[in-house]
Amino acid sequence: MARKLLLEKAHVENIRSYEVYRREGGYRSVEKALKTLSPDAVTEEVKKSGLRGRGGAGFPTGMKWSFLAKPEGIPRYLVVNADESEPGTFKDRYLMEFIPHLLIEGMIVSSFALGSNRSFIYIRGEYWWIVDILEQAIQEARNNGWLGKNILGTGFDCDIYVQRGAGAYICGEETALIESLEGKRGNPRIKPPFPAVKGLWDCPTVVNNVETIAAVVPIINEGGEEYAKIGVGKSTGTKLISACGNLNKPGVFEIDMTISVEEFIYSDEYCGGIANGKRLKACIPGGSSVPILPANLLLKTAKGETRYMNYESLSDGGFATGSMMGSGGFIVLDEDQCVVKHTYTLARFYRHESCGQCSPCREGTGWMEKLLLRLEKGQGKMSDIDLLWDIQRKIEGNTICPLGDAAAWPVAAAIRHFRDEFEWHVTNASEAITKNYGLAHYADPLLATA
Amino acid sequence: MADEQQLFKVTIDNITVEVAPGTTILMAARQIGGDVTPPAMCFYSKLQGSGGKCRTCLVEVSKGSEKDPRPMPKLVASCRTTVMDGMEVKNITSDRVLDARAGVTEFLLLNHPLDCPICDQAGECHLQDLSYEHGKEGTRYEFSRRTFEKENIGPYIQLHMTRCILCYRCTYVADQLTNTRVHGVLDRGDHAEISTYISKAIDNDFSGNMIDVCPVGALTDKTFRFKNRVWFTKPVSAHRDCPTCCGKVTLWNRGDEVLRVTARKDQWGEVESYDGKPGWICNTCRFDKKDLNDWVIEGPAHVSRHSVISANHYEKAIKPQETVPEVMGGRKPKLLMDIHDVSDVNDPDVDLSKINGPATGATFTKK
Structure with missing residues (x-):
């Protein structure tokens, strides 16, 4: 049984309430950090832990914190990104819904480290019921002296506010989130300046994912070096994976990043295998925006090594034969799923969520969606596949924010690995509407053009 | 002078220019001018915060700066990227840039109606x-716009x-x-x-x-809609004493009729600046003063020669630089034949100023 740090107490009855959470050892890290450590020492512990951002990019958190500009007389802010809107990702929801105090505790410690006296949780609008849960947890923490003025008599003031978004995926991008938090239209800002220098109301700001901030609690409790011993290489600690799709046991799992992908899918401890005895066709290992992988490349890398559930192993082989850890939204497709339809669904999502600020993303996402719909309906042409490839190539890297890349990668990967299925949709148009392509004799991914 | 501002050297398409720190790549390129300047659809130097959106001005930074010579991995929007000392930028010399720009152009035209006529x-x-x-x-776009x-x-x-x-x-x-x-x-x-x-x-x-x-x-x-095509109008610089704005405008005339009033524009299509302030004009000047008597005419407006509007306006016409001796490479022009040798009309023996009345054939045949 792998070690659990975040969800260890998730099944204790009534853990949502302050009394139970405190009895189970909650808020110890706040006591330890505020009374025995300096803010820089907390940052140092996080650096030592090797914790990487859990929101998708995997940037080292300690490093991000140390980049925060600290000019005199200007407030600094911590913003927690709870705008979890990526299709397939629902780990933060689980965390906030069942152990809200873990996030509050992590936020107090992180705010102390960063010197933020007012911290914000920006939560997606669709999580309306979690807002109440968080508000209640904040109220309980405030009543018990963990928030407010002069916490634990140390002279540190901190307050936490919850702000609801209005249902835009783009507001999960940190600068769009900041704009939205300021009450403006959620358009990503042009970087530089980065939020660490000019963020919320032009003040230095750190934006972190919910899981990242929650992971600060065990890091402080156990020490950064202890935390770094869990996991492998640069993938330290535990990671929440939200598994969904054609699985026997979909759900949120905490893994310690040393298990193989095969074990994660097939072992009864985790997903329990593919539902209905079907065979695995493909998988998106890190949320809808990372490249899809066919079964053969998911379980083993191109070099024939076992693929593990960690940052390095999942991205082994680059985009030609690998994928990304992303935000941990593990989407599994069985042999009955149509990759073209699946790609169309994703393209439709990105078209709908593009903010419309920069032209490649605004126009390109809509174009890709229309082409994919045509292919899916069996009305496509062979040239459409090359056209799709060309469109995604012209979007990727040419946009203001990563949404353009996120829209381009799934399309690119689907064509790269499942080109024969796309071609089948063109050549067997009538069949494509009624029948499924099934498991493919996949085009050799190594030969596909990068 | 001690507080003299250190200028940054930036090389764009192998042309080096010195600019003040804080200048963007696009503004540095505009100082060089010509083909080196990336196109800009959304950036407007007189509007704060504009730019970065259309992605037509993407350039490749092949050398970050003198201190940190690493190239930037992605193409950057030149309108919002400030120069560093020793930066090397590729615009039209980079295939990557031209490819991306063609892509952006295609994207911009996807939903554009192309109703130019x-x-x-x-x-x-x-x-x-x-x-x-x-x-x-x-276009490769086959769907409804x-x-x-x-x-x-x-x-x-x-x-x-x-x-x-x-x-x-x-x-x-x-x-x-x-x-x-x-x-x-x-x-x-x-x-x-x-x-x-x-x-x-x-x-x-x-x-x-x-x-x-x-x-x-x-x-x-709306006061100009469908009145005329801009290239048939005659742009004239004019001014009036306006209490609300600078009053410096371009009148677009047809004959004595003022069809349209706009602010004066520079070669980048932006409003001209006067004493560092952009010359925005007020609605009264723009929409209500459509009579020549309202304005003091200064002269023909300077329209950039590459614009279609400059057709038939010989403002700032450039003389061809080559002169005959240069073309001839120093040789004297050689006459193929002397017209006097073959024509009777210009008979050198007849002094036309000496005869009475107009010359006739008889003047020459009379010997």
């Missing part, structure tokens, strides 16, 4: 220039959203020139639109400048 902006349209330079002859109803925003301006490329310039004008902004971008993605707050009219002294900053024909002057 009936568009008032034709001839002074930035999108036309961009498509001419970087576009392809055909996004359309909107035409909308009257206020008594003077018509919004034709179908043509809009969402550069956000007009919203910046409204933000920075007027005290209350009543229009903005609604919705998102490819269905985003510029609109007023529930079809409210835009009623502000300086709202007309939105027409000047619009790079396409989405915002048009």
Whole structure:
């Protein structure tokens, strides 16, 4: 049984309430950090832990914190990104819904480290019921002296506010989130300046994912070096994976990043295998925006090594034969799923969520969606596949924010690995509407053009 | 001098220029001018915060700076990237840039109606220039284009959203020139639109400048709509003593009739600056003063020679530099034959000034 740090107490009855959470050892890290450590020492512990951002990019958190500009007389802010809107990702929801105090505790410690006296949780609008849960947890923490003025008599003031978004995926991008938090239209800002220098109301700001901030609690409790011993290489600690799709046991799992992908899918401890005895066709290992992988490349890398559930192993082989850890939204497709339809669904999502600020993303996402719909309906042409490839190539890297890349990668990967299925949709148009392509004799991914 | 500002050296397409720190790559390129300057559809140097959106000005930074020579991995928007000392930039010398720019041009034209023959902006349209330079002859888009109803925003301006490329310039004008902004971008993605707050009219002294900053024909002057093609009009610089604005304008005349009044524009299609201040003009000057007697005419307006509007206006015409001796490489022009040798008409023996009345054939045959 792998070690659990975040969800260890998730099944204790009534853990949502302050009394139970405190009895189970909650808020110890706040006591330890505020009374025995300096803010820089907390940052140092996080650096030592090797914790990487859990929101998708995997940037080292300690490093991000140390980049925060600290000019005199200007407030600094911590913003927690709870705008979890990526299709397939629902780990933060689980965390906030069942152990809200873990996030509050992590936020107090992180705010102390960063010197933020007012911290914000920006939560997606669709999580309306979690807002109440968080508000209640904040109220309980405030009543018990963990928030407010002069916490634990140390002279540190901190307050936490919850702000609801209005249902835009783009507001999960940190600068769009900041704009939205300021009450403006959620358009990503042009970087530089980065939020660490000019963020919320032009003040230095750190934006972190919910899981990242929650992971600060065990890091402080156990020490950064202890935390770094869990996991492998640069993938330290535990990671929440939200598994969904054609699985026997979909759900949120905490893994310690040393298990193989095969074990994660097939072992009864985790997903329990593919539902209905079907065979695995493909998988998106890190949320809808990372490249899809066919079964053969998911379980083993191109070099024939076992693929593990960690940052390095999942991205082994680059985009030609690998994928990304992303935000941990593990989407599994069985042999009955149509990759073209699946790609169309994703393209439709990105078209709908593009903010419309920069032209490649605004126009390109809509174009890709229309082409994919045509292919899916069996009305496509062979040239459409090359056209799709060309469109995604012209979007990727040419946009203001990563949404353009996120829209381009799934399309690119689907064509790269499942080109024969796309071609089948063109050549067997009538069949494509009624029948499924099934498991493919996949085009050799190594030969596909990068 | 100790506090003399250190200038940064930046090399764009192998041409080096020295600029003040904080200058963007695009502004540095404009100092060089010519083909080196990336096109800009959304950036407007007189509007704070504009730029970065259209992605036509993407350039490749092949050397970050003298201190950190690493190249930037992605193409960067030159309008929002400041130069570093020793930076090397590739614009038209980079295939990657030209490829991306062609892509952006194609994206911008996807939902554009291409109704140039009936568009008032034709001839002074930035999108036309961009498509001419970087576009392809055909489109690969086979779906219906996004359309909107035409909308009257206020008594003077018509919004034709179908043509809009969402550069956000007009919203910046409204933000920075007027005290209350009543229009903005609604919705998102490819269905985003510029609109007023529930079809409210835009009623502000300086709202007309939105027409000047619009790079396409989405915002048009209702007093000029369908009156004439810009290249048939005659641009004249003029001024008047205006209590609200600088009063320096370009009149677009046909004969004695003033068809349109706009602010004066520089070679980048932006409003001219006077003493460092952009010369925005007020709605009274723009829409109400349509009589020649209202204005003091200064002379023909300087229209950039590459513009179609400059056709038939020989302003600033450049003489060909080569002269005959240069072409001849120092040799004297050699006469093939002397006309006097073959023609009787110019008989050197007859002095025409000495005869009475006009010369006739008889004058020459008489010997």
